[in-house]
Amino acid sequence: AQSVSQHNHHVILSEAASLELGCNYSYGGTVNLFWYVQYPGQHLQLLLKYFSGDPLVKGIKGFEAEFIKSKFSFNLRKPSVQWSDTAEYFCAVNARRTGANNLFFGTGTRLTVIP
């Protein structure tokens, strides 16, 4: 079975600090990878996705993530966070195979950005 680990449960940063959130997954086959963000009181929104190609993926709002296949990792980065980035961030993975699209989520990382 697939599983996703997000090691940072709560990260607190000051504005302009750099961000890196870890995500590791366990699955032996080919995967699609996602980062979703959930702002307070809102639903999940897609930040970025990796299906194939360049392992460095750029998403919305200045976020990027790098897929390192050998490490089964898909860490999320942002060079300079803003107060508006305060939210919960979820890494998710699904197996790249036909007939299924079931996402496995990590437990989430809560990011608090202090002005």
Place this chain on the structure above:
Amino acid sequence: NAGVTQTPKFQVLKTGQSMTLQCAQDMNHEYMSWYRQDPGMGLRLIHYSVGAGITDQGEVPNGYNVSRSTTEDFPLRLLSAAPSQTSVYFCASSRRQGTSGSRGFYEQYFGPGTRLTVT
């Protein structure tokens, strides 16, 4: 497009009551799914559907039923509510890559959620 819509936004049930959470999408997506979100556990898949008339179980299906009579709608039924079903429920949808069944799906779009409390 309205995207993925869910009703109600909030619901309180007593143990043993039944109810249906509604989910609809207007994007003609083939795939629809239900997740529950619990503190410290992320989102877990309850049931999913890859097209009208086709449903299957996810990671935590017990106590829930689904049906998919149309492409647009994917209701989730709680048969006899239990306090362990207190959670936030999210519906999601995505479209298939290409027109044949041999392709996978694109990313999922989520609805606004239903916060359910069972007392």
